[in-house]
Amino acid sequence: MQDHAIRLGVIGTGLAVERLHWPALQRLKHEYTITAFANHSRPKAEHFANYAGVSMDDYAEDYRDLLGRSDLDAVLISLPIPMNYPVTKAALEAGKHVICEKPAGIDDAEGRKFIELIETFQDLIVLITENSFYQDTARLARSLIDKGALGRLHLASWRTVSQLVPKAGEFSSTPWRHDPGYEGGPHLDAGVHHTAIIRLLCGDVSHVSGVTQDANTTHGGPSDLSLNLKFVSGAVGNYTAGYPELAVPKEPNDLRLYGTEGVMSFGYRQLTVSRPEEPDAVYRTGQVDGGHFNAFVNFFEAIRLGEPVVGTVAQTFRNMQIVLDGLESARRGVVRAIDPYPSELSATALPLWSPVRSDPLFDNPDYVTVEHG
């Protein structure tokens, strides 16, 4: 009965679908068919119908009409953050599997409700598209760390500072980001990708302390956030993210991981491992996108083959917790211990995702290029 492609309803057809999801779905035509789509704005829906080659007959202005269709297996939810929880809830109640943009809720309370929700619908798959979990360079980094490339990690450091002002046609311009309706502004929107990478490579954070500063009038939430981190492993680290209004000069913007046997510099689609007595090794992968393709593969294999989901609600909630507890730490002037809900914190918090189908990263020797120098 399950031989057909997954019949997907797309709820929200904005920039994230155009830039992130549709390019992945295009490469997965045997796995997914777009059966229906919803947007409160008809012009945006028409734009989507046009580039995705779907018929306006399958359009619904109200996502609840879409959920009422019996010919849908699953929905993709790509809406402003405050919609993630209520629309996922409605979709599960309608019996649909869900793949939903991050983060899992607007705050700690809603994140916990989100986890309880999926426990209620155990027969349905819910995957939060935290693409960083699935990014090939990140998976490669994790596999090198697992093999001992760095020895014992003792220090992690990441500073990322870049101008954030509304630019027409970019994510920065979407109105809900200026008055976001959730705490943390860009740190909960963009920053959770960074905490996802940090958790994938360093394990869970046990304690966080933060300082914040407001220096951007064009976005909601504090612009600067600096978090000191204690990891379950015993390592420590700092994550400093700045989204100022002013343009800043070129920044290094790499995560550095310092171990007793090596140092890793993790950048965008490139990583370098430096070990004593060895030439530096620069790795580049052939990855096709920021991880969305792989997320859809995981979603497909979870539905069809019963494979575990890596981007679970609980895992993406953990990414949020680092930001939210950091913000709370800054407000209250205290160090926060992360509440290990819904399960124990772990030094290898996140499984390293690998698909059942052939994985170019680990199965194709030509997929990763290495330069020594």
Next chain:
Amino acid sequence: MQDHAIRLGVIGTGLAVERLHWPALQRLKHEYTITAFANHSRPKAEHFANYAGVSMDDYAEDYRDLLGRSDLDAVLISLPIPMNYPVTKAALEAGKHVICEKPAGIDDAEGRKFIELIETFQDLIVLITENSFYQDTARLARSLIDKGALGRLHLASWRTVSQLVPKAGEFSSTPWRHDPGYEGGPHLDAGVHHTAIIRLLCGDVSHVSGVTQDANTTHGGPSDLSLNLKFVSGAVGNYTAGYPELAVPKEPNDLRLYGTEGVMSFGYRQLTVSRPEEPDAVYRTGQVDGGHFNAFVNFFEAIRLGEPVVGTVAQTFRNMQIVLDGLESARRGVVRAIDPYPSELSATALPLWSPVRSDPLFDNPDYVTVEHG
């Protein structure tokens, strides 16, 4: 009566004198005469006598014998950190002005005793050679900030990570650094220079939270320290310093200051100011050393002209406090408010030093080169 050069006794004639103080004193022959010197090791004293061109007749094995001489105006104390307080005390009791290496004491309690000590001897000058206060590039940076080059500072960030293992003939090899007898190891020894720069450019720190990690068996104290900082001005920042045993790849190692009107990248003897709509400006000064020459000028002018000392015990104590409170924060898992002893904390905590004599930095237009690009 005070027309002669200051008759200086040198207590401790190790690497710091050879590398830092003697080159400065050589340029100040009209201001200083080395009249006596002490070292518990006669071979080290002979080495000093040789390069400094002084007679072994003026050598004392015990610094207390040196202090008993009536033909000394002042002493330079260049000893392991735990000796700074007791030897300064003995020198003041012997009626000598003191110029002493940083930091002012081994811990918070001794630092406070140090401040009380100099209050007891108000007729004598005490200058702690925190050369960073006097460094020309740092003074230039501060003058640009004072002129408004950055607008309102909102974020400061500095990561400095470098291998620290004993190397023959370098500071890293001196035995007292491996078993230092003071808390914080390299962070109290080397790190206080960084906190001096941070205070000079950003003002006082009001709150600090820290995490530490031990990953170096060759030095006492934690190897990694990451401090989140709240400044009196309202800005926030992070200072991460790592002294691992393992070699690390090239690091940026610049202090970045993010303001509402500009960004400064402050490096060693070079700084860059980036402002919107303007080409980046790269400044380099002609400074002759890390600031020791200027410190000796300040000491001379304080004794001869009654000029204020910038490198006071209280100011260098404040630098220490950031490190010591950061370490305490890490141990206890709390955010620490800096105790504003001996006076109020301030957003312009440190005066910008400028000599009575001509100051190349501000009086000679050729001394600073600026490249735009």
